[in-house]
Amino acid sequence: MIRALKLEWLKIRNYRTFWILLGMYLLALVIICFGGMFFLEYLKSQGANFDGIDPTILPIYDFPDIWQNTTYLGSFLKVLLAFIVIISINNDQSYNTLRQNIIDGVSKKEYLLSKLLFIAVLAFISTLFLFASGLINGAVYSHVWGASYIFDEMEFLFAYWYDIVILCTLAFLLSLVIKKSGFVIIALTLYTLMFEPIAGVIMTEAPFMKNGIWPHLVPYMPIHAINDLIEVPFPKYIFREIEDNVTISALVRSSVWLAIYLVGITFILNRRDLKS
């Protein structure tokens, strides 16, 4: 395992593009995490109020709610992390180094492992940043303090990590199928942020679909499944009931997708002829 991880490390250690992309991603993540209060201030300055409540007193940074709030917001950026994975996989294909690695004595299993560990570590770094900024924000704004509050609902951090891992694994698979990184980046972004959400709306709302089986299929769609890991937390501030746990159903649905991606990747790696 260390060997597989080191293989990937040697590839990215001196790769400037990787470090710039990772830096930009982490910067964006920190901005999102710290931006909540500034956003509420902005809402206030625009004269917004929720049923007469001043937006800035909303306890979005209170432990333990902070974890669901920040992981939910942070997960919007996961597609940027997927870009890094796409570029990394694509490099190995376009430079033919995947073939050379195998010729030199890497097994396909080991190659798969090296990329999966790479994804896991990227997701872990992101989770760590999110955790650290959560602690800082909580220390500044939280109305409650103490280990029992701070370390409650840590499951959202796991869900956040898992969410990224699955999306990046999908990016891995897509990069193997579509060999041009530009296409994969555009396809994945559009699908994640537009096509699937819009398809979901059509399937639930369109008159010719909403009475059939279609609305029931929506939660099983690949992006919907992973997005369900962390449900939208904010309606609770206008006193609506929300799901404030990571549900088993979402875990199962997203895990099934992960399994499908892994089978797909293994199949392609084993079957494809690596001729230039």
Added chain:
Amino acid sequence: MSNTLEIKGLSKNFGKIKAVSNLNLTVDSGQVYGILGPNGSGKTTTLGMILDVVAPSGGSYRWFEGMQPIAARKKIGAILETPCFYPYLTAVQNLRITAHIKETPFSRIDEVIRQVGLYDRKDHKFKTYSLGMKQRLSIAAALLADPPVLILDEPTNGLDPQGIAEIRQLIKEIAANGKTILLASHLLDEVQKVCTHFCVLRQGVKLHEGSVNDILGETDEIEISSTDHARLKTELESFKGVESIFDESGHLVVKTINGTSSESLNKYCFDKGITLKRLVTRTKSLEQEFLKILKEK
């Protein structure tokens, strides 16, 4: 002598095209084995299959009399077609990846870079290299783990004449150290100069296999010329050891019979009062033999 590689009935189809069909080969340790064939004859596909990057449609191969393929590949230094490295890494950084995979200490890197003459540029990025330098770096990568077997696919492709000579010299030196080399090339001259054994592929079918020395050697043709061209020709027509004479690019080519040597031919002419300016016994070249093999089948 133990065999290094044994290929049995290896085939590969790309759709309807038979890239390699039912290929049998044995490479013994210490041989410098040339796979000769025109472009598209299945050389690279064959190498791809024995290196596990192209899935065979049929048949099998064995490295080192049955070693695990992944373990075997760590004992093989191979380059396939173009050099494959990360353009954004330097030569040293690229070779670190190879060394890591091959489980070779990083201290070997400087050594091989020096061996292929890239030491001055070792900390430059791969993308700044010329084609010749890239080719050298890939040979350095193949040599890195000091493997008993080298697989070189068109190793002098894209090099200038000096580079070609250097790489060939390098291959000969490596071979002299007792390594087994498998060399794919469409350059007959290259195979003739460095290989001990060779086979000829065409459209994925093996047409010929044998040792290079067996196929080369002297022919029964002698090239001669003298100042008085016409007289030389008439005199020779009455010489018993001559079967036929024909003109070729300014001199005469004499096809001899009954084992007439160049020495006796020279003596005959001298006795007739003709001094020869040129007297060369033609040797066979792999090129002629290759064309003959292609024609025969």
